Each structure stands twice: as C-alpha cells, then as structure tokens.
Amino acid sequence: MTKPLNRRQMAWRAAQDIEDRQLVNLGLGMPVAVADYLKPGLDVFFQSENGVVGAGPLAAPDSIDTDLVDAGSRRITLRRGATIVDSASSFAMIRGGHIDVTILGAFEVGANGDLANWDMRVPHKGPLVGGAMDLAACARAVWVIMEHNTRKGEPRLIQACTLPLTAKRCVTRVFTDVAVVDVTPTGFVAREILAGLSAADAQSRTGAPLAIAPDCRPLAAPDLPDTD
Amino acid sequence: MTKPLNRRQMAWRAAQDIEDRQLVNLGLGMPVAVADYLKPGLDVFFQSENGVVGAGPLAAPDSIDTDLVDAGSRRITLRRGATIVDSASSFAMIRGGHIDVTILGAFEVGANGDLANWDMRVPHKGPLVGGAMDLAACARAVWVIMEHNTRKGEPRLIQACTLPLTAKRCVTRVFTDVAVVDVTPTGFVAREILAGLSAADAQSRTGAPLAIAPDCRPLAAPDLPDTD
Amino acid sequence: MPIDKRVETAAAAVADVKDGATVFISGFGGAGFPNGLIRALHEQGAKGLTIVVNSATHRYSLTHELIENGQVAKVICSAARGAGKELSPFEQLWKAGKIELVCLPQGTFAEAIRAGGAGIPAFYTPVGVGTDLTTGKEVREFDGREYVLEKAIKGDLALLRADTADQYGNLTYRFAQANFGPAMATAARWTVAEVRAIEAEPIPHTRAQLPGVYIDRVVVAAPAKPKAE
C-alpha cells in the first residue's frame, strides 16, 4: 500500500479541486495550507471571517503588521484587489451564500453530510465555535480535510455523528489521508482511494457504507514535508 | 390677534427647540427650512435618509454636484465632519433610534400621537411613503410642522386620524401657525398660543380637547418672508 | 485566468437578461442611477421584469423607459407617485392593472434587500405597524413593543452606478451615489456596475467601498441624461 497522505498532501489534494475565480474560506489548522497548493494559473480570493476578502500569504517576519491578521490571528498579507469589511458584513457575506467553497477540519462527518467539528467535549474547557457554524451552514460547498480514522483507529466517517453538530447535511466532499469521499444523497461514495488500499480495506476503515464510484481513481499526491 | 405664523416662521419656531449636539432629520417641504434658523452657537448634525450624516446648506448654483444630494434630491453641501453611508446603514441609524429629533410635515395628528403624513388618497396617483414611516416610528422625538387647519378650516389636530397612518403614537410636539402643542398621555396640551388668540378660539380650531399648559406663553416669531 | 470583470459596452453587460427576471436598480435623490444600463436593458428588451427600485418614477432616472416599453410586470419600491399632476407612465399602467405594485417603507425596503444578501430570510421591524403598508403581515411583541415580520428580497440581477471600478469589480462611490447599490449587489445573483472610469490599478482597500466579489461585470458609461436634466 502507498503511504497515506500526510497533512500537507491532504491539503494539496483538496486544493486541486478548487476552481478558477472562486471565493474560498479556509478553516484553521490543515485547511489554511490549501492556499499553498492551488493549481497554476488560478485566480482565487480567500476570505477570512474577520473581514479580509483576498488574504495573501503569511507576512515575512520583517514585515509583520499586527493589524493585518486573519481569523486565526496569523499575520498575513493582502493579495491584489483585496478589500476588508467589518465582522457583520463578513458574516453577511458568509451567511448570504457568497462563499463558493469552505474547507474545514472535522472530528466526524455523518453519512448524511452532518458535520461535527467544533466541540470535542474537552472536560472543563470552554466551548469554541467561532465562525464554523456559519461557514458550514451557508457556504455553497463545504469540504472537509481530516484523517480517515482517529489515533485509536476509530472511523471519522460514520453513519451518524456522535459529537455535537456544527451543521446538518452540509458536507459534500471529504479529503482524508486515504481517500476522497463524496457525501451524496445515498451516502458516502469513494472517488479516490489510496493506491494499494482495496475497496474492502477502505470500507473497513469507514463507519458507514462506502460505495465506490465507477470511475474511482487512485489517490496520489506529490511528496511534501508534513506540517509540524 | 397677531398674524398667524407663515411657513418660514413655523420652521423658525420649531428650530428654537432643537438642542445642542443633536442629530436631526428634517422632512421634505417646510421642515427642511428649520436648518436655516438654529439658535446661535449650536452644533447640530442633519441626517438625510439617503445616507448623508451632516448635510450642510444648499449648494451655490456654481458649485452644484449632482452626486451630492439629500433625500429630497436637493443639491447640498457637507458640513465639517460629515460622513456618508449607504441606504441600509442610513435606515439602520434611523430605525435603531439614533436620530434625536425628526421634524416632519403632516396632514393630521391624533390626540394619541398618531401621525398621518404620507397618503392624501389622491385619486389615481401612486403611493409615496419614502422614509416617513421609519422616521416616525423610530426617531427619539417626532415633531410636526403643519398648518393648524386645512384650507377649508377643518382641524388637523383631531381625536383620531382619518387618513392612512404613518405611525401610531409617535408625535410628541406640533408646531402650527397659531400654536405649539404637545401630545401627552392625556392628549393635546397647548404650550404656546398666538398672542390675541384666546384659549377658546384655539380650542375651536382644534378637533380634540386642547388643554392649556399652566405656563402657556404667547407664540411669537421674528418677521420672515414666507416660502414660495 | 486573471480575474477581469471589465466588459466593453452596457449592451454586452446586460445581453443575457431573461424574461421574468427580478432586477434591482440603484439610485436615490438624483444620485446613483445606472441610466446607461437601464437604457441598454430597454434596448435588450427582456419582458415581464420585476423591478426593485426605490422610486418607480424619478425625474433623474430612466426607469420609466422600461415601464413605458411594457417590459415591467411588477414594481417593488417605496415611492410610486409621479411628480406631476398628470399620471406617470407607471401610474397609468398600474391603474390599468398591467403592473403589480408592492410599496414598502424605505427602511424596510433597504433592510429587506440587505437581508436578501445576508442570508436572513425574515426580520422584525417596528416600522409600519398599524399602517396600511403592513396589512396582513405577522405582528409580534418583543419587550412590550409591536413589530412586523418582513421578508427578504432577492433578485437575479442588480444594475448599479458607481464612480470607479477596478478589474476585480471593487467599487468607489462619489458622495451619495451608493444608497441602495451595495445592498442590491449582495442580494442579486449577478451584478453589473456602470462607472465613470475604470482604474488601471486595483483600488486600495482603504478606498474600496464595495468588495468586488459582489460584482460580476463593470462597464464605463457616461451618465445618460434623463429628461429632467
């Protein structure tokens, strides 16, 4: 079996599905790395919940501006043509369905598209929802990047979410370390599976029926160093 | 009896009640003339429904700018410190209760403060409400400038409005050509009456009980040419 | 491909408007009327339109050309009265039952459009409670005051007038030009802006008044003079 994708490779794979001229919002963690791997020639705007429309790469250490940040408090730059709006306007943009694609991390995705990504029920720690519910409920397409299984080997793609939901029936595509899975009206459908991983293997690692697309292809990504 | 106030004098009288630093919206017609007669030394901002916050005097003929207008399509100027917002934000300001005083024209005012100023039921003509309902329902104080009686001598201050309402229970003060009348929980109360007009005369020209304030004073205004 | 929303002519910008479309038209108080685009829509000829415009008839607007040309089936506005004693083209067609009319308080009109673009299907407002303009609408009390439920307005197309644009569709406005335009741009599936000039470089974020992500096409158009001018 080919080695499962590392985190950067998963981000790379998700990036390949972004289309020209889309307005894209990337969640904290793995998803923000997607911006590094767009297909050549694409002209894409990245929106951040704090109102930046056209976030560019991270700022170089010697040109950091503490007022130029994204929703993850990362010190960023602006791309050509970027604008900045206030939070109420930023979420009007999100809630109004103006974001073409949002790519989020997740703990669990249900076979009906339910998403759980905001609360791990960490004992004693406070809740942190941020903009995840707005993005999940309202972006035109909601994609997830996550490991196919937990560290203990439990499936994250499951029949019904067990953790608190972020939004119902919202996820349409999941990029994992071993597969690209669409969430369809009839449930999970594998579009790509890691070379050497059989359909039966993929199913065994998935907590709900996993159909195999007729044109299912091998999942592959270029060599990339993993994130820290 | 002293001569009834002309239209400019009515505007002058209303202007005397505007306080320092208020945010004021003036309706079309007589009310816009109020801006010409503020007490000396006041620093007042005039808001217009089209988003101008800090409307100044009319533009001189040789410095007209067709993009610098108020809600009445008048070519205006800006005062020091003026800002301009879009319509949604302008009405957020109005509806949110941020306008200290609005001064409107009216056809009828009810003894309970009901205002009718937007539809004369002109046969075949279309309705025109504009921002009147927003201003009447939401300004902190709603004052009216109108003739005390119609051309036929019918009262405009009446027990209950007969014309379509602009807003219910909103008017708190009425400046007419013969009186200044407060609308209180117990009905109309005259604060000023034209010198020489008796309380009985004022009552006879009013379509609902008109109490006389203990400190009721003579209504007076400086000589001013009437409007066209 | 680099984003470039510039188109050559107003005609090209509205070439694909379909019969029955709901079309927002900006402009208020004489500023911000997209008269070049309105004229192009007149010439394009789409029929059965629902027009969402503050004034059904305004002396500085060319909206009446669409109405006189029989292209308009419905008007949603806050002002439907012609200035003169004679009936306006709109008033004639409305009285004849040929145009449907929805008249809203201006702030409700603006907020309903803003809601349409902001994913809010309905909201409560104190404006219009107890008046003819909210007859039949749901009234509900919050903290002892009555409010009426108003629904969002969404549309197919918005026609805006602005001062300048860049290739990304970012817009600047002069003075009171913006009025309903920004809200309309968010509530329409696609939006065309006519501008005085297109800037060669991207408009800096400190000057941009509407993010270009809301704009699909920009076109330079001299202000088309309506009759009143």
Add this chain to the structure above:
Amino acid sequence: MPIDKRVETAAAAVADVKDGATVFISGFGGAGFPNGLIRALHEQGAKGLTIVVNSATHRYSLTHELIENGQVAKVICSAARGAGKELSPFEQLWKAGKIELVCLPQGTFAEAIRAGGAGIPAFYTPVGVGTDLTTGKEVREFDGREYVLEKAIKGDLALLRADTADQYGNLTYRFAQANFGPAMATAARWTVAEVRAIEAEPIPHTRAQLPGVYIDRVVVAAPAKPKAE
C-alpha cells in the same frame, strides 16, 4: 458649543461605568482590542458586568484582567476556550458557576449586535439549526429551509480600538481592526474609542469608516501590550 468628543485619558473616558453594565469589547484575530480602555475599566472597578466580546480569552486581549478581577458576571461570545491545556481564568470561574456564559455562532453574534443597533429586535438565520447552540430557540421554515430566531443584543457601553479619530468621533481603521467595532458602536448607548492618533482636521467622508454620531468619546492610547506579546 462645538462638538468635541476628545477626552484626555482612558480613565476619564470610562469613569462613569456603572456596576451591572453591559459592555461591548471589540477585537478579533489580534486586531482591534481596546486594551487601554480595558485596563482603565479594570482600574475603575465596576462590577457585575456583562461582557460582550468575541473571545472570552484571547492572547492579544486584556479582557482576562476584568475576569480575573472578579468584575464580570456574564460573558456573551463565540469563543470561550483558553488556548492552553490549563484552564483560563474565564474557564475556572465559569466552571465554578461564578460567570454565566452565552456562546453564539460568530456570525449570529455579529448580526445580533448589528440588529441591536439597527432597531431589529429579532431575525431568522439558518446558522446553528439542529445544534446545541440553538437548543430551545424557535425554529421556523421559510421556503423549505429551517431557520432559528435570534434576538438582538444591546448594551450600555462599547469600548473600541481604531486607528484615528477626529473631534466629531469619526473613525478610521487599519486593516482588520474594525471587526466587531462598528456594529458594537451602534448597539451601545454610549461608545468610547481609543485610537493611535486624533487628527487635527475632520476626517474626510471618503476616509471615515464609522460615522462619529455613534461615538461619544475618543482618547489616544498606545496599544497596551498583553502578556502574549
């Protein structure tokens, strides 16, 4: 008297905050925290406060000083989790039942504040339907989709950070400084802005990002450095 909203010190700007007040605090993602005013409010000592702030605990904010000082009875936010594995001061007091918590989706939080300033008592949003954050709230269907009714948030005082102000209270922001500030300014009975500098002349309308009519006091304050910096 000429309008002049300048005050000399942050202490003077918040001198009259009363116990039990509802206080908005701007700031998000590290930008726009009014740390000078927060510290002044800490020193002023008002207690029983309801704090409306996006993050109950943020490494670039001094909000935690109010919390540690026992001044806060309730927090309305979208993020209440401390960054580290150790419990934050907020989390300790919340777990001990000494601070009440309302956690909202961030867009609902922003829109509820905007609604509070815009005279909208309640609105429907699709966000949070079917999740723990809308338990017990009214759900209603419009055009086949479910929405939840959310109430406006209003307050007594808003504390903002901006870049510059003028004597009229008009504000400019740098980059992402604005975030929740403009909405908060409209929803509070009075608003104080701390700024890097006060401009000698009025800010031109083309540069002003928040009309001064929403601002009551402006004060120059160097950015107070929180621990994380």
